[in-house]
Amino acid sequence: MSTYLEIFKLTKVYSTPKGPATIVKDFDLRIKKGEFISLIGHSGCGKSTVLSMVAGLNDITSGGIILAGKELTGPGPDRGIVFQSPCLLPWLTAFENVMLGVDQVFYTANKDERRQIAEYYLSVVGLADAMHKKPAQLSQGMRQRVGIARAFALSPRMLLLDEPFGMLDSLTRMELQQVLIELWRKDKKTAMMVTHDVDEALFLSDRIVMMTNGPEAEVGDILEVTFPRPRERKAVLEHPDYYRLREHLITFLEEHAHKGQRPVRHSSLPVIKHNSSSDQPLSTGPNNQKADRISEAAVIKN
Numbered sequence: 001m002s003t004y005l006e007i008f009k010l011t012k013v014y015s016t017p018k019g020p021a022t023i024v025k026d027f028d029l030r031i032k033k034g035e036f037i038s039l040i041g042h043s044g045c046g047k048s049t050v051l052s053m054v055a056g057l058n059d060i061t062s063g064g065i066i067l068a069g070k071e072l073t074g075p076g077p078d079r080g081i082v083f084q085s086p087c088l089l090p091w092l093t094a095f096e097n098v099m100l101g102v103d104q105v106f107y108t109a110n111k112d113e114r115r116q117i118a119e120y121y122l123s124v125v126g127l128a129d130a131m132h133k134k135p136a137q138l139s140q141g142m143r144q145r146v147g148i149a150r151a152f153a154l155s156p157r158m159l160l161l162d163e164p165f166g167m168l169d170s171l172t173r174m175e176l177q178q179v180l181i182e183l184w185r186k187d188k189k190t191a192m193m194v195t196h197d198v199d200e201a202l203f204l205s206d207r208i209v210m211m212t213n214g215p216e217a218e219v220g221d222i223l224e225v226t227f228p229r230p231r232e233r234k235a236v237l238e239h240p241d242y243y244r245l246r247e248h249l250i251t252f253l254e255e256h257a258h259k260g261q262r263p264v265r266h267s268s269l270p271v272i273k274h275n276s277s278s279d280q281p282l283s284t285g286p287n288n289q290k291a292d293r294i295s296e297a298a299v300i301k302n
């Protein structure tokens with residue numbers, strides 16, 4: 001299949017009080033139409049920086065991004081974004097929040113058609129009975145469902161997700177991963193997701209892009225995830241390749257935890273087993289204590 005999104009030599013230099021900081025340098029990636037890609041890497045390496053440049057919300061210093069043959073120069077409705085928090089207008093209902101975008105994108109459709117689009121996606125994410133409630137009347141997980149419905153309802157070419165489940169408890173997180181994977185399967189959207197969660201990346205992705213640590217972060221490695229689709233969590237966890245792939249990711253992350261940082265007390269590293277399907281999700285971010293234990297024991301930050 002041909003390339004749908006091409007990121008070439010993408011570089012971002014931020015101005016800081018200490019001078020220019022090159023956070024991402026020469027980041028190259030090609031994504032096929034309908035592919036689900038996750039970006040994983042240590043906190044602060046530049047994952048959100050890359051995603052926000054693809055979203056058109058962050059200026060590119062050099063390099064470029066081409067989506068469906070067109071160079072991206074700013075934000076647009078061809079990219080649907082799901083953030084960690086969905087940023088809903090509090091005085092509007094879930095339905096009205098989704099309709100805001102639908103009215104703009106499908107302005108040629110009649111009102112009834114537009115209403116049907118919003119209702120369809122809100123129902124698919126499990127909010128059929130709650131779509132006329134305001135954000136304050138919804139749980140955090142329900143609000144995130146609205147955010148997912150809104151992104152899909154706009155029928156974007158590409159879906160960009162920045163730690164979409166990072167604020168949720170693990171049960172809600174798993175439920176919403178399931179909602180996302182089902183919607184993605186139905187709509188076949190090309191997707192790029194930033195995550196700290198190794199298990200989430202393995203469950204959802206076709207490929208996992210591992211970023212090196214910044215400054216000057218780039219693509220360090222890419223893991224193909226070939227579990228059959230449609231995916232069901234239990235089958236994925238029991239797949240004979242699951243722990244080999246998980247180990248590959250963790251080894252990359254552990255190796256990069258040491259790079260540019262001062263290793264200490266290697267002899268006191270905790271022994272962490274990855275061979276049980278009852279393991280909690282392992283993440284590289286602040287939401288997972290196990291990952292924190294790895295990085296705390298392995299490195300001290302300069």
Ligand SMILES: Nc1ncnc2c1ncn2[C@@H]1O[C@H](COP(=O)(O)OP(=O)(O)OP(=O)(O)O)[C@@H](O)[C@H]1O
Pocket residue numbers: 014015016023041042043044045046047048049050214285
């Ligand atoms: N506007 C900005 N100005 C200066 N530095 C910035 C700016 N935005 C981000 N940075 C820096 O760029 C680096 C990468 O940030 P970014 O948020 O992209 O990382 P990340 O990998 O997504 O982190 P996390 O996983 O913790 O969300 C960090 O050191 C951050 O402090």
